[in-house]
Amino acid sequence: MSVATVQKISSPAALRDLAESLRRSVEGKLVVDVCLGTGCRASGSADVYESLKEAVQANGMAGEVLVRPTGCHGFCELGPVVLLQPSGVFYHGVKPDDAADVLGSLAPGGQPVERLLYDTGTEKIAFERDVPFYKKQQRIALRLNGRIDPTRVEDYIREGGYQCLAKVLSQYTPERVIEEITASGLRGRGGGGFPTGRKWTSCRQAHGDIKYVICNGDEGDPGAFMDRSIMEANPHAVLEGMAIGSYAIGAHQGFIYVRAEYPLAVRTLRAAIGQARQAGLLGEDILGSGYSFDIEIVRGGGAFVCGESTALMASIEGHVGEPRAKHIHTVESGLWDRPTTLNNVETWANVPVIIERGADWFASIGSAGSKGTKVFSLVGKVKNTGLVEVPMGITLREIIYDIGGGIPGDKEFKAVQTGGPSGGCIPADHLDLEVDFDRLSEVGSMMGSGGMIVMDEDSCMVDVARYFLNFLREESCGKCTPCREGNQRMFEILDKICKGEAGEGDLELLEDIADVVKTTSLCALGKSAPNPVLSTIRYFRDEYEAHIRDKRCPAGVCKALVTYSIDPEACICCGRCATDCPVECISGKRGKPPAKATEKDVAEGKAGEPFQIDAQVCIKCGSCYEVCPVGAVQRT
Helix, strand or coil: CCHHHCCCCCCHHHHHHHHHHHHHHHCCCEEEEEECCHHHHHCCHHHHHHHHHHHHHHCCCCCCEEEEEECCCCCHHHCCEEEEECCCEEEECCCHHHHHHHHHCCCCCCCCCHHHCEECCCCEECEHHHCHHHHCCCCCCCCCCCCCCCCCHHHHHHCCCCHHHHHHHHHCCHHHHHHHHHHHCCECCCCCCCEHHHHHHHHHHCCCCCCEEEEEECCCCCCCCHHHHHHHHCHHHHHHHHHHHHHHHCCCEEEEEEECCCHHHHHHHHHHHHHHHHCCCCECCHHHCCCCEEEEEEEECCCHHHHCHHHHHHHHCCCCCCCCCCCCCCCCCCHHHCCEEEEEHHHHHHHHHHHHHCHHHHHCCECCCCECEEEEEEEECCCCCEEEEEECCCEHHHHHHHHCCCCHHHCCEEEEEECHHHCCEEEHHHCCCECCHHHHHHCCCCCCCCEEEEEECCCCHHHHHHHHHHHHHHHCCCCCHHHHHHHHHHHHHHHHHHCCCCCCCHHHHHHHHHHHHHHHCCCHHHHHCCHHHHHHHHHHHHHHHHHHHCCCCCCCCCHHHCCEEECCCCCCCCCHHHHHCCCCCEEEECCECCCCCCHHHHHCCCECEEEEECCCCCCCCCHHHHHCCCCCEEEC
16 A cells, blocks of 8 residues: 555544554565665665565566665664565675575565574574574564554554554543653653653643644764664654654644755655644544644754754754753753653654553563663664663673673673763673663762763773763853853863873862862753763773873773784784884795794795884884784783
8 A cells, every 4th residue: 555545534434444454464575674774785785675676576476575775773884774574584785696596485384594603603593583683672662663664654553553642632631641651650761761740740740732842863973873763664654653752731832953964854754744644643523523633844954963962952943952940840840832742753753652552561571660661872882783682681791681682703892882972881790780760870970861871991991081072062052151161171181081180189180170060060961971981080091090000901902002013922923013014114024933944944034033113214003913913922
């Protein structure tokens, strides 16, 4: 069924009939789901999709096989990803030339294409449900990622979409909706973790006939792509959640604030809003209920500070994105001084499921103070990077090792930063920490929007703190002095430490400034900016002291504090270091090492000469250290 055939749906009963008709239309069909999320697109999945469609047509299989473009499946490390339904066979690294074999495996008696299956190193795994990356996940916000075509409202309706909105508009009072969300224990997934039901209650009780709801899609954390993937893969879940929330608080207009750097998400949302309006699921008199609600997209300019609620609202109003003091909360005076409810993408996507399954069901998942699941972007020094959704209360170890597969090269885990650039760095001693809002705060980090960056033994924690402080000082709006000046000063001290120019007292000064910035800044950006500094000092103080007192970087990252040399007795004269050197500062002669060379070898020119590094030319890139097969290159 094409989008054009979905006419305005006039009632909940008509919606149910349409959903049943759509389910019957695909009964008995084999479905090939091809990930066309941003990550897999970058790996060439659009070509895979076209090849599969052409192969289906060429083989006369159009009546029995449906090739469906979907959003992100989550396992971005292995894209392009293809999933066969209903069998659940999972393929990765698929290329256009694999199309014939993929379709052949769908034939009666066909076997999975072994080279495309997930390989643990000891066995090949055919089914998605058995892949370790997916085994411990519990998908609520991502429930339909990779299962529907996000550009077709029919797919969402077929899977039960908008039934919860119909249920609310026909059976629930606004107060009952809020009671259900409150009882579920849902907390804001955008970083603050504020109870959603309490926020909605305050906004409903606020004075004023005009109220607004906002979806915060301004995801600016380095390494984070949770909200982007939901907007790209299942936009209607966000729209339905917003419509339910607007009904609960008494609003009739909503806004989705999306980063301009998310063009695919913007295109998908625009298409979804247009289809929902055409189907009578947005706009006037939704499903014949008499209730009206519509949504507008606002594109942000990429300012990190606009992730803060008041700065975001200022941006929507057309002003500079700067936060304001919250003497009056935005639920009472927000957008255009009207009562406003703002939640992030993941929070809104959870709302329809809570209405469908019930508050008790949702509250049964997670920990005592953090209910439900959380979506994380798992990136950095971990084997299986991608998007994961796990129950609150799962441990860091389970996420990093059971789902993430551990550290590449079997190196030692050193730290994980949660909560984006303003989050803290958590060391190996806390690998068994349960992940929820409260426990992360206790160890000096935070949930944030869900970024999770893993670091191994080769990471310098001082350099890590400097990197994030550099990001935060550049993204500060500069409105308040503590954030504007404090972050700059902290960065300068960290830069001195990394360059070996810091002295006694600088570390204590860094801590003092961090405390001032944390307690006196205007908004959450400034208040949380010191977290990377304070957490790394708390858990890795010895690294700071090595930089300051010994003028040494234990991880070998800070170039000013590192020297490379080659042990002539250990050198085997293979020349790999010289081959990889980008500035040709390594000299020597390939051949047999002196200890093994005979007089005949010397006479015939087969004897080698140990290689050596010209320290005046060396740029300290470390390539020689990485490629030396015998560890003759020394880093001090």
